Amino acid sequence: xxxxxxxxxxxxxxxxxNVTLSCEQxxxxxAMYWYRQDPGQGLRLIYYSQIVNDFQKGDIAEGYSVSRExxxxxxxxxxxxxxxxxxxxxxxxxxxxxxxxxxxxxxxxRLTVL
Amino acid sequence: AQTVTQSQxxxxxxxxxxxTLSCTYDTxxxxxxxxxxxxxxxxxxxxxxxxxxxxxxxxxxxRFSVNFQKAAxxxxxKISDSQLGDTAMYFxxxxxxxxxxxxxxxxxxxxxxxx
Numbered sequence: 100x101x102x103x104x105x106x107x108x109x110x111x112x113x114x115x116x117n118v119t120l121s122c123e124q125x126x127x128x129x130a131m132y133w134y135r136q137d138p139g140q141g142l143r144l145i146y147y148s149q150i151v152n153d154f155q156k157g158d159i160a161e162g163y164s165v166s167r168e169x170x171x172x173x174x175x176x177x178x179x180x181x182x183x184x185x186x187x188x189x190x191x192x193x194x195x196x197x198x199x200x201x202x203x204x205x206x207x208x209r210l211t212v213l
Numbered sequence: 214a215q216t217v218t219q220s221q222x223x224x225x226x227x228x229x230x231x232x233t234l235s236c237t238y239d240t241x242x243x244x245x246x247x248x249x250x251x252x253x254x255x256x257x258x259x260x261x262x263x264x265x266x267x268x269x270x271x272x273x274x275x276r277f278s279v280n281f282q283k284a285a286x287x288x289x290x291k292i293s294d295s296q297l298g299d300t301a302m303y304f305x306x307x308x309x310x311x312x313x314x315x316x317x318x319x320x321x322x323x324x325x326x327x328x
Contacts, residue, residue, distance in 0.1 A: 100216065113295075130313075130314050132315075134318075139222070139320060139321075140320060141217075141219075141304060141318040141319055141320045141321050142316075142318040143318075144315065144316075147315065149313060149314075157315075187256065189258065191258075193314045195314075200314065201248065201260045201263065202314070202316060203259035204257065205261075206255075206256070206257055207256050207257075
């Protein structure tokens with residue numbers, strides 16, 4: 100089955116630790132995205148990548164880092180510099196830059212900082 | 214920068230009735246695309262319906278339809294014959310042609326369908 104997978108589903112981190120969230124897609128999509136979801140604030144864009152080995156900051160990139168070494172994978176690292184990392188994180192992908200195409204979403208990762 | 218506003222944080226409707234969710238947006242661009250996504254309790258985001266701004270005809274997908282008013286920058290979602298499975302958070306989203314495939318989301322409306 101084609102789709103987007105995110106792991107783990109739940110993640111707990113101690114303050115001061117970096118943690119990496121996984122996002123993998125087998126849809127052969129060019130572009131991938133990371134969103135953060137907080138109650139009452141909708142989805143906010145963290146980073147996105149239109150092509151392998153290239154990525155751009157979104158609206159709330161501070162305290163986060165990404166890499167795009169393979170087309171299928173777009174991992175997100177939440178660093179200790181992120182002041183309030185507890186949130187629900189969603190990964191998405193889209194076939195290409197065509198504006199009509201919908202974004203396909205993964206099931207999400209709930210990150211909790213203890 | 215584009216903004217998307219959903220002014221109804223929560224709504225409820227009785228099963229089999231009709232409900233309309235509101236969305237307004239702000240943009241200076243002429244060509245763009247609008248989407249409604251649904252996020253049920255599982256938290257999986259699912260596309261409900263989409264509209265291209267250059268099309269005057271309102272999009273329809275089974276029980277879901279939109280009222281797209283370009284001049285007013287309004288994009289409301291109508292759900293007919295509401296079902297219990299429609300209970301979810303609904304997000305309105307905007308994408309301009311110049312932003313590639315980036316989406317800007319509204320804050321969401323939590324819809325509860327009551328039996």
